[in-house]
Amino acid sequence: MWNFKPPFFRGTNQSRITWSATVRSSLTxxxxxxxxxxxxxxxxxxxxxxxxxxxxxxxxxxxxxxxxxxxxxxLKKSSSLSEVVSQSFTQxxxxxxxxxxxxxxxxxxxxxxxxxxxxxxxxxxxxxxxAGRLPDPVSRIRMYEHEGQWEKAVITYDIGLQQHSQQEVDLLKALDSFGSKNLLDSYLENYPNPKSGAIRNLIFKSAIKVGKWDLNMDESSECSFDEAVHRSLCTLKHSQFSIVSTALDMARKNALDRLRDASMESCRCLYPILSDLQCIYQIDQAVRAITGFVLTEKENGLSYLYHQ
Known part of the structure; x- marks a missing residue:
């Protein structure tokens, strides 16, 4: 069997400690x-x-x-560039x-x-x-979105749409953030019926904002949050209270699943989810208020008939 010991393991414990301290002191x-x-x-x-x-x-x-x-x-190895070292890495x-x-x-x-x-x-x-110095169009768009300059983002998306058709979804999202609700709805009205994906979510989101409740859309097995909210508001409009709770449960499950998978490093990603949960709460409160009013009217009517 080999009985070899490196030089720093030979000798007394004191020599090993001295060697270790020497090595550590030489490290930054x-x-x-x-x-x-x-x-x-x-x-x-x-x-x-x-x-x-x-x-x-x-x-x-x-x-x-x-x-x-x-x-x-x-750079320091070159004496001719020694003065450039302190100037080469500005902010x-x-x-x-x-x-x-x-x-x-x-x-x-x-x-x-x-x-x-x-x-x-x-x-x-x-x-x-x-960010302001990058010539890349995608980086420019991200900068416009960060600063809230949606009009410039829409124009840049429109220019890039000729070369990159996959930017269509981003363009539609920019239109939504820009506040062009009716323009977005008019564009999506003639869009082919998508089974799933970002376009389908935008259709339901736009319909909610413009108050369109007669969408001719095939029901999807995987219901997104916007689709579930649209269903709940449609059934609420037609006083189908038994179906409203089912749609709200689907929306609530979608929001809680996203909350479970969200990163805990930053609270910013939680704000949209909490906003969605608040939206569900407001609809639920509206349902309770309307159903309570209906029940009260029925009870008052029965009481009037009884006393007659």
Whole structure:
């Protein structure tokens, strides 16, 4: 059997402690905390896909710092560029220069940070990622949406629709956010009857906003939240109170399923779900008030007949 011991395991315990202390003192804080040789940009991309947006920003910044250190060390080796080192990584150009380095990943670091900050709801974080300087139309659109400039987003979507037909759903969502409810409804009125998907949800959402209750839509096995709310309001309009509760239960289940799967890193993603639950509560209260009024009228009528 081999009985080999490395030099740092030979000798007394005191010598081992001395060697360990010497090695630790020679390491930097960065070496002590980030000693694994891994690509943190891959971890940031995985965190973004899991809706862990704060973790995505954290690991993306670690990757940026690691790349910055490597580039600074490469620049310091050249004496002619020693003065450029302190000027090469300004706040405006650092992320732009590192974005080209992250080309081996499908989503580069600049797009990743923009998406993470947009999902977090940080009003200023996107500007630190160079959002206003990106020539990419998709990044421009995300910037317009972040700033609430829906008219510019609609125009940019319309221009890009000639090349990318998959942007149609995003264009319709932008029209909805822009407030063009009747224009959106007119567009969706002649749309082919979709069985599921984002277009179907938009049809029911638009119908609720414009008060259209006579949709000729085939019922889907997987009922979305907007479709369930539309069903509940239609049955409420026609005083079919026994069916309203069934539709509200479907809407409530959809909202609770989304709440269960939501990320706990940021409360911003919970706001739309809580708004949907509040909507269900308001409809339920309306049903209770109307049914209570109907029962009261019936009781008063029976009481009048009895006394007669």
């Amino acid at each position: 804080v960065w070496d002590n905390n980030y000693w694994l040789d891994i690509n943190y940009l891959h971890i940031a991309k995985a965190a973004l896909s899991c809706s862990a947006h704060f973790s995505a920003v954290f690991y993306a910044e670690i990757w940026c710092n690691y790349q910055r250190i490597k580039q600074e060390e490469a 405006d150009s650092q992320v732009d220069s590192l974005s080209s380095v992250s080309g081996e990943v499908t989503l580069n670091v600049q797009d990743l940070l923009l998406e993470a900050y947009r999902q977090i709801g940080d009003p200023d974080g996107v500007y630190g990622c160079g």
